[in-house]
Amino acid sequence: MPAQVVFDALFTTREGAERDRVTVRKVIVGGWTGRDRAALQHHIDELAKIGVQPPSKTPLFYRVGVSRLSTADTIEALGEGSSGEVEYVLLNHKGRIWVGAGSDHTDRVVEHMGISVAKQLCDKPVATEFWPLDEVEGHWDKLRIRSHIKENGAEVVYQDGGVAGLISPRELLAKLAEEGGALEEGVLMFGGTCGAIGGVRPSPRFRFELLDPVLNRTIAHAYDVVPVPVVG
Structure with a gap:
């Protein structure tokens, strides 16, 4: 049986909410998807500070093993050098495209050696709620993504930005088709992130949200990060 x-x-739609079972067979991570060139360069620069080489082109599409997808509230990560990134996600379920939220958790120690390897090393947590893309496209640029981390015992804002700074879902899908x-x-598919406030850094807990201020609703998820000892 193929991996899934x-x-x-x-x-969740305007008419109500319905639970259903989802089967995901492939996970794609859209990288360097900034629409705002200045914000994109900021993200490239902040990663360059930790040794990550700039992309050959933008956007790029990375594949990660589908088994890395997680809805758990705890993940394990090698060592203590990984960190989360809030992103909007797109899902094709029963012929309709849905929008959700996820974290492109990445090993920052390995990232400077190769982004594809660094992404493959970490689980990719996702929230288990989705909205129809066609319900939010009309006010897409008003949506926001936000994340929080735990520092010195307190929760602080780590990322906070509008999806207007990212390539729109339709444009991203067109780029994927190319x-x-x-x-x-x-x-x-993960659709991209915004810059980290204060720089990219690890945290033992990561909470992320996709906010729709027009329809007054939020998709959210949080998870703890348990380090796996590095030995040898």
């Missing part, structure tokens, strides 16, 4: 991840999700890919049934 199955979980129960809440699909690369020969498609958001087929059972494919989930």
Whole structure:
């Protein structure tokens, strides 16, 4: 049987909410998806400070093993040098495209050696609630992504930005098609992130949100990060 991840999700529309089982067979991470060139360069620069080489082109599409997708409230990560990134996600479920939220958790120690390897090393937590893309496209640029981390015993804002700074879902899907890919049934794709306030850094806990101020609703998830000792 091909690799897949199955979980129960809440699909929320203006008319109400309905639970359904989701089967994800492929995970794609859209990288360097900034629409705002200045903000994109800021993200490239902040990663360069920790040794990450700039991308060959933008955007780029990375594949990670579908088994890395997680809805758990705790993940394990090698060592203590990984960190989360809040992103909007797109999911094709039963022929309809849905929007959700996830964290492109990445190993920052390995990232300077190769982004694809660094992404593959970490689980990718996602929230289990989704909205129809067609319900939010009309006010897409008003949506926000936000994350919090735990520092010195307190929760602090780590990221806070509008999705207006990122390539829109339709444009991102068009870019994916140019690369020969498609958001087929059972494919989930991460759509990009915003810069970290105070720089990229690890945290034992990561909380992330996708906020829709027009329809007054929020998708949220949080998870703890348990370090796995590095030995040898």
